[in-house]
Amino acid sequence: KAGVTQTPRYLIKTRGQQVTLSCSPISGHRSVSWYQQTPGQGLQFLFEYFSETQRNKGNFPGRFSGRQFSNSRSEMNVSTLELGDSALYLCASRETGEGTQYFGPGTRLLVL
Amino acid sequence: EDKVVQSPLSLVVHEGDTVTLNCSYEVTNFRSLLWYKQEKKAPTFLFMLTSSGIEKKSGRLSSILDKKELFSILNITATQTGDSAVYLCAAIQGAQKLVFGQGTRLTINP
Numbered sequence: 001k002a003g004v005t006q007t008p009r010y011l012i013k014t015r016g017q018q019v020t021l022s023c024s025p026i027s028g029h030r031s032v033s034w035y036q037q038t039p040g041q042g043l044q045f046l047f048e049y050f051s052e053t054q055r056n057k058g059n060f061p062g063r064f065s066g067r068q069f070s071n072s073r074s075e076m077n078v079s080t081l082e083l084g085d086s087a088l089y090l091c092a093s094r095e096t097g098e099g100t101q102y103f104g105p106g107t108r109l110l111v112l
Numbered sequence: 113e114d115k116v117v118q119s120p121l122s123l124v125v126h127e128g129d130t131v132t133l134n135c136s137y138e139v140t141n142f143r144s145l146l147w148y149k150q151e152k153k154a155p156t157f158l159f160m161l162t163s164s165g166i167e168k169k170s171g172r173l174s175s176i177l178d179k180k181e182l183f184s185i186l187n188i189t190a191t192q193t194g195d196s197a198v199y200l201c202a203a204i205q206g207a208q209k210l211v212f213g214q215g216t217r218l219t220i221n222p
Binding site for chain 2: 056104
């Protein structure tokens with residue numbers, strides 16, 4: 001099976017812009033979670049989607065949002081970008097609601 | 113507040129040494145603990161530990177969970193330069209959310 005894929009891999013934006021990141025889970029996986037990784041804060045949970053419904057959300061402002069489509073692909077949107085949003089954004093998929101998550105390669109976002 | 117703490121944060125050893133990485137957790141509704149290895153990109157899965165006291169092994173790597181004392185260790189024997197990476201542990205909270213530790217940066221010198 002192909003692994004989790006994320007696009008784009010690298011992105012440069014300026015403050016105030018918005019960005020949409022995409023994640024395609026492993027075939028058959030219905031759960032997609034998003035994480036932000038920064039040197040200072042480590043890996044932090046953003047949200048999880050399962051069967052097109054957001055099931056859990058981390059402690060991030062409302063500028064961070066997401067959605068999941070019927071084919072389990074997920075998108076994450078960040079509006080009104082701030083310098084502090086520069087990070088590696090990882091998505092992870094798993095088959096059901098429990099168990100091991102498998103990570104994609106990440107999207108590295110740089111906000112100037 | 114839910115937290116996962118890893119120690120040490122950084123470790124430098126020589127090839128062939130044995131290392132032990134620690135992970136302690138305080139997480140509500142704890143279900144399982146995961147270990148990941150992260151090199152330059154995405155974390156890759158190593159172990160999932162659900163039961164206390166049962167060692168899981170994969171080659172030179174092994175891990176065990178103590179649910180009474182709320183910690184886990186990851187052992188790597190006969191280390192190689194390819195083991196250099198950041199090792200992450202994460203607690204599965206409920207059925208959904210992962211709470212990650214800060215990671216241990218392991219450097220293996222030849």
